[in-house]
Amino acid sequence: MSSRVESGAWLTGRHAGGTMFVPAATHREGDAHALHAPVLVLNASYEPINVCAARRALVLVLKGVAMTEEENGHFLHAARLAMRVPSVIRLLEYRRIPHQSRALSRKNILLRDRNTCQYCAEVLLSSELTLDHVVPRSRGGLSTWENLVACCHACNRHKGNQFPPEAGMKLMREPRAFNLHTSRHIMRLMGRSDDKWRKYLFY
Ligand SMILES: [Zn+2]
Secondary structure (H helix, E strand, O other), rough: OOOOOOOHHOOOOOOOOOOOOOOOOOOOHHHHHHHHHHEEOOOOOOOOEEEOOOOOOHHHHOHHHHHHEEEEEEEEEEOHHHHHHHHEEEEEOOOOOOOOOOOOOHHHHHOOOOOOOOOOOOOOHHHHEEEEEOOHHHHHHOOOOOOOOEEEHHHHHHHHHOHHHHHHOOOOOOOOOOOOHHHHHHHHHHOOOOOOOOOOOOO
């Protein structure tokens, strides 16, 4: 089993296959929520590289892959064990982060576009958004970071199989691959409310 922070786990909090940390018995109401609390992941060099769910962070700490740098003040109760839930963890071994480490997925496209329809600028729930191929598939458009954008159903219907200008539509901004710069921006947005993240994200 890989102990790496898989690329697809970036910001999604997906747990490691096989050995996910499941409390034998949860004694507290808040435990389920605590397992999903976002945790900032630092490289061994203290460079912020990821955000994962607390459950995944605990797995990394239990496996000796990472250590807790900051706690979030909550405990996770599993069997007779009470574990402090981390807010920030740091990998013990330095990991080279590839330039484009983000999996192309609906979830990540919506994250990149901040759940905002890229044509009418409306901010919607994920369930109310679809993905639009800027260059329609029927006209050779590919499913790539540069050709997929978050789109509301109304705009998607209106656009149909046309290029944006043909439909009298304009993109809010040019779609780009989700790179480390974008990631850091999002980590900062997420970390604004968490004092414990601040010193690692704002420098
Ligand atoms: Zn729209």
